[in-house]
Amino acid sequence: MESFLYQASIYLAAAVIAVPIAARLGLGSVLGYLAAGIIVGPVLGLVGSETEDLQHFAEFGVVMMLFLIGLELEPRALWDMRHKLLGLGGMQVALSAIALMGVAMAYDQPWGVALAIGLTLALSSTAIVLQTLSEKGLMQTKGGRNVFSVLLTQDIAVIPILAFLPLLVVTLPIQISQDGSISRGDDHGDHGHATMSLVEGLPAWGVTLVTIAAIAAVIFAGVFLTRPVFRFIHAARLPEMYTALALLIVVSISFLMMLVGLSPALGAFLAGVVLASSEFRHELESDLQPFKGLLLGLFFITVGAGINFTLLFEDWPALISMALLVILIKGAVLYCLARAFAITGRDRWLFTLGLAQAGEFGFVLVAFSVGQGIIPRDVAETLLLVVALTMLITPLLFILYEAINRRMADTTTDVEADDIDEAGPVIIAGIGRFGQIVNRLLQGSGFKTVVLDHDMETIALMRRFGFKGFLGDPSRPDILHAAGLHHARILVVALDDPETATKLVAYARKERPDLHIIARAYDRVHVYKLFQAGADDIVREMFDSSLRAGRYALENLGLTEYEAAEAERVFYAHDRDAVRQLAEVWDPNVPASRNDAYVARAKSLEKTLEAALSARQDDPKRA
Numbered sequence: 260m261e262s263f264l265y266q267a268s269i270y271l272a273a274a275v276i277a278v279p280i281a282a283r284l285g286l287g288s289v290l291g292y293l294a295a296g297i298i299v300g301p302v303l304g305l306v307g308s309e310t311e312d313l314q315h316f317a318e319f320g321v322v323m324m325l326f327l328i329g330l331e332l333e334p335r336a337l338w339d340m341r342h343k344l345l346g347l348g349g350m351q352v353a354l355s356a357i358a359l360m361g362v363a364m365a366y367d368q369p370w371g372v373a374l375a376i377g378l379t380l381a382l383s384s385t386a387i388v389l390q391t392l393s394e395k396g397l398m399q400t401k402g403g404r405n406v407f408s409v410l411l412t413q414d415i416a417v418i419p420i421l422a423f424l425p426l427l428v429v430t431l432p433i434q435i436s437q438d439g440s441i442s443r444g445d446d447h448g449d450h451g452h453a454t455m456s457l458v459e460g461l462p463a464w465g466v467t468l469v470t471i472a473a474i475a476a477v478i479f480a481g482v483f484l485t486r487p488v489f490r491f492i493h494a495a496r497l498p499e500m501y502t503a504l505a506l507l508i509v510v511s512i513s514f515l516m517m518l519v520g521l522s523p524a525l526g527a528f529l530a531g532v533v534l535a536s537s538e539f540r541h542e543l544e545s546d547l548q549p550f551k552g553l554l555l556g557l558f559f560i561t562v563g564a565g566i567n568f569t570l571l572f573e574d575w576p577a578l579i580s581m582a583l584l585v586i587l588i589k590g591a592v593l594y595c596l597a598r599a600f601a602i603t604g605r606d607r608w609l610f611t612l613g614l615a616q617a618g619e620f621g622f623v624l625v626a627f628s629v630g631q632g633i634i635p636r637d638v639a640e641t642l643l644l645v646v647a648l649t650m651l652i653t654p655l656l657f658i659l660y661e662a663i664n665r666r667m668a669d670t671t672t673d674v675e676a677d678d679i680d681e682a683g684p685v686i687i688a689g690i691g692r693f694g695q696i697v698n699r700l701l702q703g704s705g706f707k708t709v710v711l712d713h714d715m716e717t718i719a720l721m722r723r724f725g726f727k728g729f730l731g732d733p734s735r736p737d738i739l740h741a742a743g744l745h746h747a748r749i750l751v752v753a754l755d756d757p758e759t760a761t762k763l764v765a766y767a768r769k770e771r772p773d774l775h776i777i778a779r780a781y782d783r784v785h786v787y788k789l790f791q792a793g794a795d796d797i798v799r800e801m802f803d804s805s806l807r808a809g810r811y812a813l814e815n816l817g818l819t820e821y822e823a824a825e826a827e828r829v830f831y832a833h834d835r836d837a838v839r840q841l842a843e844v845w846d847p848n849v850p851a852s853r854n855d856a857y858v859a860r861a862k863s864l865e866k867t868l869e870a871a872l873s874a875r876q877d878d879p880k881r882a
Contacts, residue, residue, distance in 0.1 A: 270306075278292060290387065299560070319554055320552075323555075326528065355380070372427070372638065378420050402607065405602055405606070405610050413618070477512055478529070505547050567643075586616060608660055613656070615656060621643075749774070757788070
């Protein structure tokens with residue numbers, strides 16, 4: 260017991276210290292966990308032989324991850340994304356795996372081992388890349404969306420890869436020991452705990468029937484049994500029962516898949532997709548997310564603790580060369596695919612450099628391959644080092660992208676802009692979910708608009724539905740002037756990127772002091788920035804919809820429709836005035852929580868709001 264508590268304290272302390280530091284440095288949580296494992300393992304020697312046993316337990320976090328990925332992917336959403344998933348993402352996985360397999364064969368690996376290595380290195384780091392894209396505001400760019408599509412494909416591809424890898428065991432050389440026992444490859448005996456198997460001794464057709472029956476049972480349970488079970492649990496009114504049920508679903512499905520000889524991850528993913536359209540989806544996500552995060556973190560710590568630094572120091576030039584070679588090969592494949600799929604300019608470089616590394620699933624596949632006797636242990640140790648090194652290089656790749664982006668900013672454009680041959684009283688910059696509603700309302704009311712957007716697919720979709728728009732970056736001065744900036748009466752700024760929207764407002768105000776500018780704001784801080792930049796009307800993207808939701812809540816709490824509407828009106832008027840007052844004392848160089856004048860004004864305004872709403876409720880004439 261004392262040993263268990265000691266080890267738990269070591270792992271948790273390492274994670275609590277290393278991960279926040281890595282996050283602040285912009286390196287991502289995965290690298291933080293890896294660093295924590297390296298520190299408590301090879302560097303300080305605080306953990307030892309129990310690391311491998313703990314890794315088997317921590318691998319269950321991967322099963323939970325795939326279940327949660329399945330919950331995010333409704334069958335209809337998968338079908339809508341089929342072209343990018345099967346085309347761009349599928350080709351990336353296939354071509355990268357083939358190219359890397361060729362390199363592995365050049366290093367004298369059997370073709371089966373080489374293919375397993377290629378499939379392992381073909382996957383990129385979902386955790387590092389998505390976090391970096393979000394931090395740098397690149398998720399909504401064309402390159403960012405294409406990167407996300409490929410990462411989604413890779414996450415899905417893990418399932419068939421895990422199912423396919425055991426078939427490669429037959430390619431390893433058979434070895435006969437002195438005592439006459441037969442082993443294959445780097446077999447070291449039992450690679451896992453013995454489990455019962457429903458398919459042991461069955462003929463091929465029997466195995467197929469049992470497998471189909473197990474999958475059908477998962478689908479049937481997900482569609483027909485989860486709702487009554489959740490209602491039964493809800494009747495107990497014990498929150499911990501929801502967590503217990505969520506764990507029971509994942510554990511039982513994983514056990515069922517193991518009984519029929521399938522990957523637990525496959526069953527978990529399938530169950531997640533089945534439950535994606537369930538009303539209990541969000542409850543399952545919230546209950547399992549902490550377990551998934553901790554177990555995955557523990558898994559990455561054990562990987563870091565198990566890295567063979569003796570091997571790294573013995574031949575570090577060769578290992579770093581291998582890591583750079585992996586990045587160069589994947590980068591070449593990605594660059595060619597970007598050209599083939601018309602990804603241009605800085606988006607092409609983001610796509611190429613953002614996905615060039617190997618990823619965290621590489622650790623999972625290496626551990627799985629060693630456990631199945633597919634990849635020899637000495638090769639696996641080298642492979643783990645190469646994967647870790649490529650992930651450690653990833654921040655440098657994004658720094659390289661930013662350098663390329665700066666050089667391209669003044670000399671190239673992402674897309675060739677359309678010739679704008681029309682003018683109108685209203686220019687709409689950005690035609691996403693927000694801008695398209697404004698555009699439809701204005702055009703439906705008989706007013707002509709000039710719509711600008713830098714995304715080719717968005718403009719093409721608009722034209723397909725009969726709305727005219729022009730391809731071009733609205734933040735570029737020449738595009739704005741071509742759209743009639745000097746003659747327009749109104750500019751609607753509906754861009755996704757807050758920084759770009761603020762710069763556009765400032766430029767338009769400088770060029771046209773008399774222009775009426777309506778701007779979409781991301782949040783309250785963005786409102787202040789737009790106010791200082793010169794916007795006339797500022798609309799927070801979630802404000803009006805949140806107000807309406809609040810009005811519905813008041814109506815269902817007993818207020819009449821009139822009373823709820825009046826409360827909404829009072830809140831709306833007060834908040835608009837409050838934002839103007841707070842904008843006057845807001846300082847972009849001082850955090851709001853440390854701005855004494857801002858905090859005092861906010862508290863005073865909140866008391867004024869409460870008094871106004873209370874007075875409205877107490878007014879005897881309100882009915």
